[in-house]
Amino acid sequence: MSALRGITLPKLLATGALLLFGAIFAYPEFLTIITSLKTQDSVLEAPLALPSQVTFEAYTTTWNVLQYGTLLWNSILYAALGAGFALILAIYPAYTFSRFRFLGARAIFMLLLTTQMLPQETALIPLYDALTKLGLLNTRLGLILIHAAWGMPLQILLLTGFLANQPRELEDAARIDGATERQILRYVVLPLAAPAMAVGFLLNFVGIWKEFIFAITFLNSEAVYPVTIGIMKFSNSRYFTSFTLPAAAVVISQIPLVLLFLLTHRWLARGIYAGAVK
Amino acid sequence: MRDANLAREQWRELLRRRDVFGFGILLPVAIYVLFVGYPVVYTLYLSFCTWDGFSKVVSFVGLSNYTLLFQDPDFWTALGNTILWTIGTLFFSNVVAFVLAVALRSRLVYFGNFLRILFFLPITMSLVATGLMFSFILTPAFGALWTIAQALGFANGPDLLGEPSTALYTLIVVFGWSYIGIPLMLYDAGLTQIPEELYEAARLDGASPLQQMRLVTFPMLRPIFMVVTVLATIEALRAFDLVLVMTRGGPGHASDTLGYFMWVESFHQRHFGYGAAISIVLLVLSSAFSLAYIRRSGRDALGGGG
Numbered sequence: 396m397s398a399l400r401g402i403t404l405p406k407l408l409a410t411g412a413l414l415l416f417g418a419i420f421a422y423p424e425f426l427t428i429i430t431s432l433k434t435q436d437s438v439l440e441a442p443l444a445l446p447s448q449v450t451f452e453a454y455t456t457t458w459n460v461l462q463y464g465t466l467l468w469n470s471i472l473y474a475a476l477g478a479g480f481a482l483i484l485a486i487y488p489a490y491t492f493s494r495f496r497f498l499g500a501r502a503i504f505m506l507l508l509t510t511q512m513l514p515q516e517t518a519l520i521p522l523y524d525a526l527t528k529l530g531l532l533n534t535r536l537g538l539i540l541i542h543a544a545w546g547m548p549l550q551i552l553l554l555t556g557f558l559a560n561q562p563r564e565l566e567d568a569a570r571i572d573g574a575t576e577r578q579i580l581r582y583v584v585l586p587l588a589a590p591a592m593a594v595g596f597l598l599n600f601v602g603i604w605k606e607f608i609f610a611i612t613f614l615n616s617e618a619v620y621p622v623t624i625g626i627m628k629f630s631n632s633r634y635f636t637s638f639t640l641p642a643a644a645v646v647i648s649q650i651p652l653v654l655l656f657l658l659t660h661r662w663l664a665r666g667i668y669a670g671a672v673k
Numbered sequence: 674m675r676d677a678n679l680a681r682e683q684w685r686e687l688l689r690r691r692d693v694f695g696f697g698i699l700l701p702v703a704i705y706v707l708f709v710g711y712p713v714v715y716t717l718y719l720s721f722c723t724w725d726g727f728s729k730v731v732s733f734v735g736l737s738n739y740t741l742l743f744q745d746p747d748f749w750t751a752l753g754n755t756i757l758w759t760i761g762t763l764f765f766s767n768v769v770a771f772v773l774a775v776a777l778r779s780r781l782v783y784f785g786n787f788l789r790i791l792f793f794l795p796i797t798m799s800l801v802a803t804g805l806m807f808s809f810i811l812t813p814a815f816g817a818l819w820t821i822a823q824a825l826g827f828a829n830g831p832d833l834l835g836e837p838s839t840a841l842y843t844l845i846v847v848f849g850w851s852y853i854g855i856p857l858m859l860y861d862a863g864l865t866q867i868p869e870e871l872y873e874a875a876r877l878d879g880a881s882p883l884q885q886m887r888l889v890t891f892p893m894l895r896p897i898f899m900v901v902t903v904l905a906t907i908e909a910l911r912a913f914d915l916v917l918v919m920t921r922g923g924p925g926h927a928s929d930t931l932g933y934f935m936w937v938e939s940f941h942q943r944h945f946g947y948g949a950a951i952s953i954v955l956l957v958l959s960s961a962f963s964l965a966y967i968r969r970s971g972r973d974a975l976g977g978g979g
Contacts, residue, residue, distance in 0.1 A: 405781060406780075406781050406782070406783070409776065409779075409781040409782050410781070410782050410783045410784065413773075413776060413777070413782055413784075413788055414784065414788070417788050417791050417792070420791065420792065420850070421791050421794070423806055423807065423810055423850075424794065424795075424806075426810065426817055427806050427810075430809075439815065442815065442816070442817050442820045443817060443820055443821070443824075484700060484701040484704060485701070486697070487697030487698050487701065488697075488698060488701050491687070491698065495683070495686070495687055496683060497680070497683040497684055497686075497687055498680035498683060498684065505967055505968070508967045509960070509963070509967055510705075510709050512903070512907050512959060512960075512963040512966075512967065513709075513713065513956070513959070514907070514910060514911040514932065514952075514955050514956065514959055515911065516911060516913070516931075516932050516935050516936070516951075516952050516955055517712075517713055517716055517952045517953075517955060517956045518708075518709065518712035518713050518716060519712075519716075519935075519936070519939065519952070520712075520715075520716060520719060520726075520939055520945050520948060520949055520952070521711065521712035521713075521715035521716055521719070522708065522712045523726075523940075524715075524726075525707070525708070525711075525712065540704070540708060541708050543704065544704045544705060544707070544708035544709050545708070545709065547701060547704070547705065548705075548709075551701075601796075604799070605798075605799035605800065606799075607799065607800060607801055607913070607914045607917075608913050608914065608932075608936070611917075612936070612940060622799070623799045623801040623802075624801075626801060626802060626805060627801060627805075627918065629805055630801075630804065630805050630808060630918045630919075638809050638812075638815070641805050641806075641808075641809055642806075642809070644802075644805070645798070645802045645805055645806045648798070648799065648801075648802045649797055649798050649802060652796075652797035652798070653794070653797045655797075656793070656794075656796070656797045660790070660793065663858075664858045664861070664862055665862070667855065667858055667859065667862075668858070668859060668862040668863075
């Protein structure tokens with residue numbers, strides 16, 4: 396009895412309403428997953444039914460048609476190297492902003508914040524031109540550099556916010572012991588900042604993984620396409636000839652981020668919060 | 674005078690520490706200038722020129738791109754759609770996500786943690802994947818929505834993406850679906866940081882739940898409302914991915930947005946000057962929204978000095 400004492404009518408109604416909304420909200424996803432596990436014939440016969448016989452045919456076909464291995468590898472390269480370079484580039488500027496006061500610091504900091512808010516569309520044409528001139532159009536390196544440059548401001552902001560709130564006793568002690576500024580950074584500051592750096596890297600990684608407009612503008616050959624461009628192959632018509640293949644493509648594209656999200660969502664939430672509110 | 678000396682001294686101090694301020698600063702600055710700063714400035718310059726993207730000839734034409742733009746009915750359609758898109762996104766981020774966040778944290782609801790993760794999940798999907806998924810769900814005749822409509826007794830289902838009157842709104846709802854997790858996450862983080870004592874005090878003073886909401890929750894979450902508003906506005910203004918994947922701006926120009934219009938004008942029509950002018954309109958719109966936020970954040974982060 397006592398376990399049921401807390402259950403009241405308002406609670407049941409509120410929970411019921413939210414569960415219903417949640418079910419409708421999640422239904423497209425659910426439908427996509429069951430569609431990906433059926434054959435095309437059984438989809439046409441009964442689009443909404445659960446698969447009578449689970450088959451992974453759509454997955455193997457999609458994997459081969461899209462060369463999904465290459466797509467995933469490219470996406471991992473762009474996201475890991477783009478976010479990684481952005482992080483490395485962010486370390487010294489963040490340290491400078493958090494430890495030194497100088498004229499113009501605020502102006503530069505605001506400029507960075509502004510960039511973080513800039514629509515990417517604003518820089519698209521000159522970037523296209525610059526990449527062409529540098530011979531980096533349609534190359535992995537070109538896209539990685541651009542992602543690094545555009546990811547850097549966010550990482551600088553997050554890391555500066557974190558470092559500014561760190562106590563400085565340890566650094567001062569190291570300075571008295573004769574450590575150079577670079578040694579202090581490497582052996583004292585950075586190890587303590589590892590969690591903040593991980594959050595910045597993760598947010599940036601997710602952003603690049605989902606990114607579309609840079610990739611579709613600066614790349615034009617299948618060998619260098621990331622997942623977001625690769626799965627576009629299935630969007631050429633509003634009238635789909637197959638449902639199972641795009642469904643499988645969507646599910647595969649989501650798996651890496653779902654895993655990442657389930658493992659790190661507390662960190663990610665904190666990072667998004669810190670990046671936005673600080 | 675003293676300030677100038679101090680500033681000079683601070684800068685000299687910075688430059689003397691070459692171990693910190695050598696490559697470590699120069700490289701980020703160089704990359705930033707090359708890939709972020711210069712492109713934005715050059716876009717402004719290009720918006721006063723005509724250029725086909727291939728030839729070396731970039732001819733200066735003054736304001737004519739802008740006068741053409743403001744006479745172009747397609748521009749006004751795209752601008753109107755972008756504004757509708759922003760209003761719709763703000764409804765999802767400031768109303769729906771807020772109500773969900775409060776409900777899921779309240780003691781009224783079971784399975785709060787489970788449901789929260791459910792609403793976060795679309796964040797793990799790129800907009801391309803989201804668009805692809807909804808495209809085949811909304812496909813006429815064979816799609817899931819059509820099947821559901823037929824099961825409910827309609828002879829024909831709706832062709833939401835094929836009708837000029839519904840295409841844009843469908844995209845906006847899909848965008849809301851995919852975006853809602855971010856504001857939900859922010860409100861949730863904010864709600865957990867409101868001290869319980871404030872509610873207790875309000876209750877002791879006889880405040881009803883609605884009054885507690887008005888007197889405690891709203892004031893405490895004000896900074897988050899501001900952040901959510903700015904972020905959602907900017908995300909909505911740059912709307913591009915879903916339009917390209919789901920409708921290509923169609924039918925006709927019914928679901929054109931500024932971002933998509935700019936992209937087509939530049940990279941399909943190769944009117945790069947015209948496209949640049951559209952980008953600048955986009956830039957002006959998003960700066961108007963972000964400026965207040967940026968000034969506040971800059972002050973907070975660096976403690977007012979500098």
